Amino acid sequence: MKETVIKTDQLSKRFGSFIAVDAISFEVQKGEIFGFLGANGAGKTTAMRMLCGLSVPSSGTAAIAGFDIYKKTEEIKRNIGYMSQKFSLYEDLTVLENISFFAGIYGLSNSAIKEKSEALITRLGLQKEVKKLVGELPLGWKQKLSFSVAVLHEPKIVFLDEPTGGVDPVTRRQFWDLIYEASEKGITVFVTTHYMDEAEYCDRISIMVDGRISALDSPSALKTQFKAATMDEVFYELARGAKRGD
Amino acid sequence: MRTIRFLLQKEFRQIFRNRAILLLIGVMPVMQLLILPLAANYEVKNINLSVVDHDHSGFSQKLISKVTSSGYFKLSGYSASFKEELMAIESDRSDLILEIPQGFERGLIREDQQQLFIAVNAINGVKANLGGAYLTSIIRDFNEEIRMEMVPSYRFNEAPVIEITSSNWYNPLMEYQFYMVPGILAILVTMIGGFLSALNIVKEKEFGTIEQINVTPIKKHHFILGKLIPFWILGNVVFSLGLLVAWLVYHIVPAGSLLVLYGFSSVYLLAILGFGLLISTFCDTQQQAMFIMFFFMMVFILMGGLFTSIDSMPEWAKLLSAFNPVSYLIEVMRMVILKGSGWKDILPQLGIIALFAVVLNTYAIINYKKTN
Known part of the structure; x- marks a missing residue:
């Protein structure tokens, strides 16, 4: 049975006369890995911030994990994880301190915190770095750590905003392993990226152009639709018509 | 309550890892209390x-x-x-x-x-x-x-002469240090509390860590309390250090009860920290927060009655100083330390400062927006 965890209808965000997100409507099913693509400035981050309850939409409706995006932002927050484009764990706290702080804020019990942080550290192979300040870790590890912290409380949906930006191919591969693991546990993954090989890993992708969703389907269906051999070509085909850039 | 515990733990870890803040809290008040009262002398010599x-x-x-x-x-x-x-x-x-x-x-x-x-x-x-x-x-x-x-x-002898002898109550030897030290301590507590709190939330904004907080189901008042309590404790530490220096170096022993003194300073700290947090919620960068706080500090300090008496200010300035929390602290510090005033005497000031604390902190909680 399909369960819809994200449902938006004509969702828009305006900043003055600028329409950052222009009436987007789509649905995401439980357990899906949903790729959210688009050129810089297409409105991806703004859309994602609205879905996370960090930004109030100008119009349209949306329900995240069944909760209304206007009225139930706090319930939404309990059911989602979020990893922003900019690294946002505390650099002056250690790996372990960051984990237990966020776990505590999400209301995990002490025994759960202990158990989960041990599992997380073993999974990431960070045993030797537990007492290190997060600021001292290399970027790849920071990204993996912040993803793991974002799914620590087992949210229904995790939002990832360009999680692999500036990370080497090996680490990116490892990062996607983490995403698959989360997806297998039933966590819906909503991810933005600029890497077309990563787009291929997604179950379905949407491509945003100038604040609108121009295409939405599985990677293979999109390639057929645009008579393209690769996702790269599909993206070029759509993004070429974009009027705004960065 | 558990959330607050986690917030406090985090905040204290960050503070104790920040050497600049520790120096600010430990060394600054002691140094300034050692130097300023000796230099800032009302007597004119040379x-x-x-x-x-x-x-x-x-x-x-x-x-x-x-x-x-x-x-x-x-x-x-x-x-x-x-x-x-x-x-x-x-x-x-x-x-x-x-x-x-x-x-x-x-x-x-x-x-x-x-x-x-x-x-x-x-x-x-x-x-x-x-x-x-x-x-x-x-x-x-x-x-x-x-x-x-x-x-x-x-x-x-034909010319009658009126000779005046005076005796100075509450500070018999007219030691200006008795007058200055409590005032300088009041300003120190204000500055450290005000700046630390003003820069704190805005620092999380600058580093982007506030995003990660805002996306959690944390309650706004929990977050603000998690910021308020650590600085409140630090403020009291600074205040105690100051009283210690005043006693050891200047032999100033409060004539009134310590309980009254701490009672007032505790409420006062809530007010000034609330003010700092409020500024922090308004600003986007630490630089903005710094300048805004600096502006207010200058006014608070120069019009607080430490350097010039409020009674001799023009009417409009007296009216302004009614909105200056520092003037209440300086007044109460002098009342309690020099004169030995008790709860009953400082009640009006305590009431006003408590009102400041409630209004400023409520405003800070309202103005802190998890969603924008």
Whole structure:
């Protein structure tokens, strides 16, 4: 049975006369890995911030994990994880301190915190770095750590905003392993990226152009639709018509 | 409650890892309390005095030596030309000119009266005022002395003289340190509390860590409390350090009860921290927060009654100082430490500061937006 965890209808965000997100409507099913693509400035981050309850939409409706995006932002927050484009764990706290702080804020019990942080550290192979300040870790590890912290409380949906930006191919591969693991546990993954090989890993992708969703389907269906051999070509085909850039 | 515990743990870990903050809390109050009260002295000493002596008589010499031996004046010039000494004032080498006219001694003896001329450099108002007053009083003294010498006592008994003796209550020896130290401590507590809290939330905004907080189901008042409590504790630590220095170095023991003092400072800290947090919620960068806090601090401190008495300010300024939390703390500190005031005496101030605390913190919670 399909369960819809994200449902938006004509969702828009305006900043003055600028329409950052222009009436987007789509649905995401439980357990899906949903790729959210688009050129810089297409409105991806703004859309994602609205879905996370960090930004109030100008119009349209949306329900995240069944909760209304206007009225139930706090319930939404309990059911989602979020990893922003900019690294946002505390650099002056250690790996372990960051984990237990966020776990505590999400209301995990002490025994759960202990158990989960041990599992997380073993999974990431960070045993030797537990007492290190997060600021001292290399970027790849920071990204993996912040993803793991974002799914620590087992949210229904995790939002990832360009999680692999500036990370080497090996680490990116490892990062996607983490995403698959989360997806297998039933966590819906909503991810933005600029890497077309990563787009291929997604179950379905949407491509945003100038604040609108121009295409939405599985990677293979999109390639057929645009008579393209690769996702790269599909993206070029759509993004070429974009009027705004960065 | 559990959320707050996690927030406090995090906040304290960050504070104890930040050496600059630890130095600010530990060393700054001690150093400033050691240095400032000694330097910020209301007494004016070392006034540069130029003497233009046209008389060169025994009396003029006697007057000059009396003036210089008072300890307040430094003889910076001695000549027979007023013009020359005026140059000294113009080039800031001199603050005061005392001109002794020709025939000063002769005139005094023959005509029973003489006029002296004092010219004051009023650029430095305090120095000029006090210098002029000191000099006048020394000359008056000198006058009495020569009258005693020259005139048989029965003659000047005719002129009735009202002599004034005064005794200074609550600070009998007029030790200005007794007056300054509590005030400086009040300002220290205000500055440290105000700046630390003003910079804190905005720092999380700058580093982007606030995003990660805002996406959690954390309650706004929990978050603000998690910021307020650590700084409240630090503020009390600074306050205690200050009282300790005041006691060890200046031997200032509060005449009133410590409980009253801490009771007031605790509520006061809530108010000033709330103010800092409010600024923090308004700003996007630490630089903005710093400048805004600096603006308010200048006004708070200069109009807080430490350096100039609020009672002598114009009406509009008095009205403004009613909205200045620092003025209440300085007032209460002096009341409790010097006068020994109790709960009943400080109740009006305590009430007003409590109101400040409630309003500012509520406003900070409302203005902190998890969603924008």
